[in-house]
Amino acid sequence: MSDMRFTTDHEYIRIDGENGIIGVTNFAQEQLGDIVFVELPEVGKRIAKGEQLATVESVKAASEVFSPVSGEVVEANAALEENPATVNEDPLGAGWFVKLRLTNEGELSGLMDEAAYEAHLRSL
Amino acid sequence: MTAPAPAPAKIPLDALHRRLGARMVPFAGYEMPLHYPPGIVAEHLHTREKAGLFDISHMGQAILAGAGATRLLETLCPADLIELAPERNRYTQLLNEAGGVLDDLMVTRLPGRDERLFLVVNAATKAVDFALLQEKLPQLSLHVQKTRAMLALQGPRAVDALQALLPGVEELGFMEWQAFDYEGAGFYVTRSGYTGEDGFEISLPESKAEGFALRLLENPDVAPIGLGARDSLRLEAGLCLYGHDLDPGIDPVEAGLSFSIGKRRRIEGGFPGFERIRDALQNGPPRRRVGLLPQGKAPIREGAFLLDAGGAEVGSITSGGFSPSLSRPIAMGYVARGAATTGNALHADLRGRLVELSVVPLPFVPHRYVRH
Numbered sequence: 001m002s003d004m005r006f007t008t009d010h011e012y013i014r015i016d017g018e019n020g021i022i023g024v025t026n027f028a029q030e031q032l033g034d035i036v037f038v039e040l041p042e043v044g045k046r047i048a049k050g051e052q053l054a055t056v057e058s059v060k061a062a063s064e065v066f067s068p069v070s071g072e073v074v075e076a077n078a079a080l081e082e083n084p085a086t087v088n089e090d091p092l093g094a095g096w097f098v099k100l101r102l103t104n105e106g107e108l109s110g111l112m113d114e115a116a117y118e119a120h121l122r123s124l
Numbered sequence: 125m126t127a128p129a130p131a132p133a134k135i136p137l138d139a140l141h142r143r144l145g146a147r148m149v150p151f152a153g154y155e156m157p158l159h160y161p162p163g164i165v166a167e168h169l170h171t172r173e174k175a176g177l178f179d180i181s182h183m184g185q186a187i188l189a190g191a192g193a194t195r196l197l198e199t200l201c202p203a204d205l206i207e208l209a210p211e212r213n214r215y216t217q218l219l220n221e222a223g224g225v226l227d228d229l230m231v232t233r234l235p236g237r238d239e240r241l242f243l244v245v246n247a248a249t250k251a252v253d254f255a256l257l258q259e260k261l262p263q264l265s266l267h268v269q270k271t272r273a274m275l276a277l278q279g280p281r282a283v284d285a286l287q288a289l290l291p292g293v294e295e296l297g298f299m300e301w302q303a304f305d306y307e308g309a310g311f312y313v314t315r316s317g318y319t320g321e322d323g324f325e326i327s328l329p330e331s332k333a334e335g336f337a338l339r340l341l342e343n344p345d346v347a348p349i350g351l352g353a354r355d356s357l358r359l360e361a362g363l364c365l366y367g368h369d370l371d372p373g374i375d376p377v378e379a380g381l382s383f384s385i386g387k388r389r390r391i392e393g394g395f396p397g398f399e400r401i402r403d404a405l406q407n408g409p410p411r412r413r414v415g416l417l418p419q420g421k422a423p424i425r426e427g428a429f430l431l432d433a434g435g436a437e438v439g440s441i442t443s444g445g446f447s448p449s450l451s452r453p454i455a456m457g458y459v460a461r462g463a464a465t466t467g468n469a470l471h472a473d474l475r476g477r478l479v480e481l482s483v484v485p486l487p488f489v490p491h492r493y494v495r496h
Contacts, residue, residue, distance in 0.1 A: 033352070034165040036446040037422045037453075039475065055475060057423050059164045059446045060352055081421070 004092075005068065005111035008120060011053075012092065013068045013100075015108065022053065023096040024065060024087065027121055033058045035087045040076035040097060047071060047100070049107050054097050056087070069107040071100030135181040136273045136330040137337060144348050152247035154182040157350040164352035168448040171319055171357055172489075175279040176349035177340055184250025185272050185327055186243045188257060190264035193239040200260060202376060202395045203231065204386025210235040213299040213314045215384050217376050218253060223397020224372040225379065227253050228364065230325075232301045232314060242301070242312065244274070244325070246366045273333035278323030278357070280492065281345040286313075286324055289339055293324060297496035307332065318354070320361025320491045359443050359454060362415060362486030368426060369413060369442045369456055377404035378458065380413045380486070411439060412464050415484040416455040418444075418472070423453040424479060428472040430457055438463040438470065447488060454488050455481065 003015045010028035013020040029035065037057035047053055053067040076098050080086060087095035102108075112120060132155045135141075141148060146157035157179065159167060170176055188197060194205040203216035210233050218226040227249040234240040245253045257266050277286050287294045290304045296315040304311040309329050317323035328336060340346050355365065364370045370379055375397060377385075382405060389395065390405055418424045423446050430439040444455035463470060466485055471478040 033159060034163045036165075039422060057446070059168075059356060059448070060158075062423070062425065084421075 004114055005108055006114070006117035006120075007066070007068045007111060009066055011065060011068050013108070013111065014092075014096075016099075018101055018105075019074060020069060020071065020100050020102055021096045022068060022098045022100060024056070024091055025117070026091050029088050029091045029095070032056055032063060032087075033060060035084045038080045038084050038087065038097065040080065041073050043073050043076060045073045046103075047073065049104070057084075065097065067100070068111055069100065069102055070104045071102045073098055074101050075099040135179060136333045137179050137181065140334050140337060141179065141348070146348070146350060149351075151351060152182055154247065156182060157348070159350040159352045160348050162347070164350070164356060165448045167347065167349045167353040168356050170347045171279045171321065171349055171353060172449055173279070174345040174347070175277055175281040175285050175323075175343070176319070176353065176357075177337060177346050178276040178278065178349050178354055179273075179337075180276050180325070181273040181330075181333070182247035183274055184243075184245040184247065184253065185269035185274065186245075186254060186257075187234070187240055187267040187269065188243055188261070188264055189238060189240040189267065191239060193241050193264050194233065196261050196264060197231070197241060198389070198394060200256075200396065201229075201231075202385040202389055202401065204388050205231060205233075205241070207386070207388070208233045211301045213301050213316055215381075217370075217381065217384070218256065219376075219396040220372050221396045222372075223375040223400040225366075225370045225374055225376060226256070226372055228366055228370055228381075229253070230314070230316065232312075234301075235303075242327075244327075248367060269327070271330050272327050273330045275326045275328065275333070275337060275340075276317050276319075276323060277326065277340065277346070278317045278319040278321045278349075280322060282321070282323040283494070285340060285343045285346050286326075288343070289336070295496075296324075298322075298493040306336065311336075315494065318361070318363055319357035320363070320487060320489055320493075321357075322492055322494045353448075356445055356448055359445055359456065360447050360449055360487065360489040361491060362456065362488060364413070365443060374458070375401055375404060375409070377401055378409035378412045408461060411458045411460050413442075413456060413486075414459050414464050415486040415488060416441065416444075416457055416470070416481040417484050418453045418455060419480045419482075421453065422474055422479065424455050424472050424474060424481065428457075428474070430459060430463075430481070431471045431473075431478070432463050433469065433471075435471075441472065449489050456486070459483065
């Protein structure tokens with residue numbers, strides 16, 4: 001998992017060449033509870049680092065997901081429309097949200113690696 | 125300057141909830157279980173299929189006693205309480221001078237020669253309610269039950285699970301009350317609840333709460349259920365949540381609670397806001413609470429404004445969420461009279477796009493109360 005980076009808000013990005021696959025961590029899905037709907041951005045949308053990327057609706061409430069980096073949406077995980085609970089079941093795998101083409105790879109250095117994220121979780 | 129919020133109080137079963145893995149959240153001044161490890165959807169469905177055990181010890185319990193207690197409480201509530209038979213339970217509301225709802229509550233007439241009413245009120249409003257009762261009815265005594273816990277057992281298997289511990293509860297009909305002796309302690313049981321299912325609410329001494337809850341949980345049909353599923357269950361059942369679907373600006377008629385206004389009282393009045401309520405009963409209220417089915421899969425939450433076909437605002441959502449039983453979003457809200465017809469299409473703004481909602485009758489999931 002050395003190709004993964006994390007935000008303090010519990011988003012992750014898995015780097016795959018010039019693209020990054022973004023989702024929320026296992027900690028985040030546990031906090032959110034049963035996810036019943038995920039609103040994803042349109043393909044082609046340009047999103048700045050820290051801007052809202054998606055909205056996750058659990059039974060209780062809506063939560064915003066922010067983009068860890070700047071980029072252009074090249075793919076949104078359409079399977080979540082039918083099965084939003086995939087985010088609960090496999091957040092780091094099939095429960096991904098969006099594939100972004102990174103427009104500023106330098107932003108990755110500001111994110112936590114897995115060890116730093118684990119330490120962050122322990123500090124909460 | 126805002127005063128710091130007082131630390132949440134502990135309910136008697138706090139330690140048990142934590143041992144059961146509950147996620148505890150602040151609610152109405154208490155730390156309450158939001159859900160347990162199975163999660164809200166699983167807990168919700170378990171209650172509809174088997175039996176769910178809810179800790180509702182945060183709610184207020186009191187005994188209002190004294191000569192003329194029923195007649196005097198009628199000066200604050202629109203229910204017919206004089207005709208309420210002993211060991212019967214009734215749903216009513218405390219009203220303000222404008223006929224708005226200060227709180228909704230359950231009233232049981234206790235047996236015995238003296239007039240005694242057992243009241244169960246909402247957690248967030250209990251201090252205000254009890255102060256109001258003492259101020260308005262000084263000739264009565266109000267005994268707040270500070271050392272009693274309260275559990276609700278709800279669902280189709282609730283009766284089997286409870287009668288194994290309290291034989292005789294199966295004889296109760298909907299909205300009937302009975303006192304039981306359990307290990308020498310007085311347990312007050314009503315066949316009622318707030319999920320739309322058959323079930324019971326049990327008032328018991330704090331000292332017995334954990335032992336009794338554990339006995340119930342030994343039954344494989346019984347699972348602990350948190351506030352999250354309590355909310356989705358009551359929304360499916362089309363029941364009002366105080367502070368959301370009811371508040372001091374809303375009267376019981378527009379809230380769809382006319383069933384709880386006594387027939388005699390509709391003529392005689394004698395409760396706060398009678399003129400407004402009589403007018404609403406006779407001519408129809410200017411707005412009313414309706415069920416709403418949003419198109420698509422995104423829940424539409426409380427506070428969303430409702431628009432008619434021409435884009436004019438005609439109301440707003442007061443409870444909105446996801447229905448685990450129907451696997452789709454559902455909502456309730458208040459809608460102007462002309463827009464409240466079943467089948468009417470309204471719209472709400474969801475993050476910048478308009479979602480269509482159709483007006484539907486309540487409840488979303490049929491009630492399964494047991495009437496003997």
